[in-house]
């Protein structure tokens with residue numbers, strides 16, 4: 001299975017004031033103050049075991065770390081400013097900026113784009129949040145495993161009864 005690429009995470013625009021039309025601005029990134037240049041997000045494996053969740057607990061014990069799910073893929077986000085972001089919110093290496101920055105379209109970015117973030121997709125800022133999620137996830141996993149075992153036993157018993 002191929003791993004998802006790093007992403008520039010979406011931000012919530014739920015209570016944001018109205019924004020200008022980026023096509024009317026010389027530099028559409030000025031009003032945003034370099035939002036997407038102040039964090040990186042790295043794909044992580046979807047957690048399924050207590051050990052996986054313990055790893056995420058470790059990530060979240062660190063300052064300025066968030067773990068979130070986007071389109072079903074899990075990411076660890078580090079809130080850290082790019083060293084190329086200038087105080088005027090322009091990129092100091094614009095002509096040589098990395099491909100992920102080139103590919104990121106200001107008209108559909110986390111600032112101007114539709115806020116299509118799915119509220120049902122989890123986002124974790126604290127250890128307590130991931131622990132609560134893990135408890136529920138692992139309990140459901142155990143329930144499903146128990147149901148599968150019962151189903152298998154019932155099938156086995158039926159086969160023996162019919163033999």
Ligand code: SF4
Pocket residue numbers: 028029030032033034035036037104105106109110111112
């Ligand atoms: S691309 Fe969008 S999110 Fe990134 S700095 Fe420009 S306006 Fe902000």
Ligand code: SF4
Pocket residue numbers: 036037038082083084085086090091092093094097098101
């Ligand atoms: S290289 Fe430039 S465009 Fe890319 S994150 Fe840094 S400041 Fe932003």
